Amino acid sequence: MALSDLYPIPDVDPVWSVPQGFEAAFDWRFDEGRAHMMHLYQKGKDMQWDALERIDWALELDSDNPMGVPDEMIGLYHTPFWAKMSEKERAAARRHVQAWTISQFMQGEQAAMICAAKIVQQVPDLDAKFYAATQVMDEARHVEAYKKFLEKLGLAYPMTKPLQTLVDQALRDQRWDMTYLAMQVVIEGLALAAFGNIREIARNKLTQQLNAFVMQDESR
Template structure:
């Protein structure tokens, strides 16, 4: 996999006022301490993962998706292989994203201005370390071959980690990457195929909900007080990130591993109704978070709609 280095310069900020000033973040920190779990002992690692085994029949919607896919001419076993590879790819991307989130949480301890936010960010760093531990162990012990970070996710993480402005780092990670992950984890029971990863996903999803809440609580006041020019810069960042994340779900890495023609695979992933609905479903959490911090502006809404990331209900929010 190799090393991955991102040059960055940040200003460490310490506070001389140790009195809590944001009771909602203080409450979030207290809940975070109580909700800690142990990846080594709270997960049953003896559960077997029959990677590559035949899978039960999908819903009729999923089977219609298979029949429209470039895999249809290879028969049902190819669809099962795709579903297992999709799971492996998704967990691999979760792992890479969680390592970046670990770095971001540690950085937020340095740069957020108030002491209770530093406390919470420190608890999130522990969460992220646990997530990296769990996902990496699953991939190392239960999956034949993990995937490297996909190019579009890598580009977004580079941008998030390289930016010296703490709110941009928090926006990219806490509001976009974490909200997408939380939504995907909550769909784990219908998208994953073994009990072990489903259990891990449920544990992680509870942590991710707090992380997104921290992002909202940290940024909502900051963005209310920004100038028009500053807000426009953040809108641009959101749209660039959304474009990269949409590209991520065109599944280029999987088509390559399965020896499917790239043009055929990408066209299918971009246009198949089931895959479009999945992208819209997980982006719905991002839309809600953006709305909560005041960044779901007409410009952002229009950009997300042009990318096909807003469903009918989201357009009416």
Template sequence: MSTHDLYTNALREPVWQVSASGAGRFSWEYEDGRERLLALYQKGKDKQWDGAKRISWELEVDPYNPLGIPDELVPLHGTRHWAKMTEKDKGDLRRHYASWHFSQFLHGEQGAMICATRIVESVPDLDAKFYSATQVMDEARHAEIYGRFLHEKIGMLYP
């Protein structure tokens, strides 16, 4: 199912373009570079995780209380509005609340991935590009996990 079908509000534009300037830098030096930075790059590669394997996606999640939070942690709890809500309304509120929060994390991770990509293209040395690329991969995994959680477990996203 398309993400667009799961958004609570219709998108005005399917893609949000943000102008950016700067030069991409190619390095023609392919010999081993700075040992410390290359060691960090190796450590980054060694410590990578795969969200499809590290997370038990078969676990059931209640989409109407995906975080399993008690009523007292819902911002409207204790108000006259909360008192008037049915259990279904309270579940819908929890679902929207969790969907909104996780959607913001998802969009933020995509932004972090774009920023990390810009670092890769702008650092001058190849070894610095290697290390910076591990951050791009890390942000990609975060976006993957938040997107999958929203699609498969909550079934709703916010633009």
């Protein structure tokens, strides 16, 4: 099943292409590399995990509040609209808000994966390529995990326009360090804060597991 089949928004383009204009750099020195970079590379290898095996996907999601998040976290909560909603409508609102949130996590992780792959090609030093390659694998695993969560939830959303604009700017810039800055500091920095927030407030066991393992990678 394609996750886009779960989008409640019709006619979403299934493919988005960003033009690239940069040179791929080969490092033919094959030297020992800088100690701190090789340490990060080794740490990345040692801390790999399998999203299908490590997370207990048999854990259930509550249909009325899948992630077990307090209603106060919903933007409509303190409005007259929320007061007028039936319990069925509130359950639907929770489900859509939570699906939207996890969807943006997943969309951002794919963006980070593509940014990291670009850095692997552009960065001049082999040790940095090694480290960036572990990030590609990390982000791929996160996309896989969030995709599986959304399939279990039965609802997903496409990337928002503001996030798409940010990713577009990060990828179009020909300088690898600017792509890295946008990915690591802006996109991943915002994501890490959001992951931490979910970790603190979500009461669903599957949600807690998923975010704990993703945060383990992001905080390396």
